[in-house]
Structures are given as structure tokens and as C-alpha cells.
Amino acid sequence: MQKNQILKEERRKTVAELLELLLVAQRMGHRLADETHGESYDLVRDLNELLHQTREKIEQIQEASKKIT
Numbered sequence: 001m002q003k004n005q006i007l008k009e010e011r012r013k014t015v016a017e018l019l020e021l022l023l024v025a026q027r028m029g030h031r032l033a034d035e036t037h038g039e040s041y042d043l044v045r046d047l048n049e050l051l052h053q054t055r056e057k058i059e060q061i062q063e064a065s066k067k068i069t
Contacts, residue, residue, distance in 0.1 A: 008068055015062045022058060026051045 029048040
């Protein structure tokens with residue numbers, strides 16, 4: 001039983017770290033958008049949209065993991 005609790009805590013920690021990493025990637029993506037012009041801008045905008053969708057999914061996973069006892 002204690003092993004199961006340790007695994008849950010590790011999972012929560014991993015999700016939190018992943019979210020933190022993604023927030024850094026999003027900030028970098030926004031900075032890249034500010035620095036990008038021309039044809040590449042559409043690619044950067046698409047990247048930022050994917051990063052946003054990914055962050056939302058990680059936040060959903062984080063909320064779900066909080067409900068696991």
C-alpha cells in the first residue's frame with residue numbers, strides 16, 4: 001500500500017514538473033513569435049497553439065491526479 005502511495009506522489013510530481021517545463025516552452029514560443037516575421041510566423045503561431053493545447057491537457061491530468069486517493 002505504501003508503494004502505491006509513493007507512485008501516486010511521484011506521478012503528481014512528474015505532472016507538476018512537466019507543467020513547469022511547458023510554461024517555460026510557452027514563454028519561449030511567445031518570445032519567438034515576437035521575433036519572427038514572414039513565412040515562419042505561421043509556423044510559430046501553430047507551434048504556440050499546440051503548446052497551449054498541451055498545457056491545457058497537462059492541467060487536466062494534474063486535476064485528475066489530485067482526485068486520485
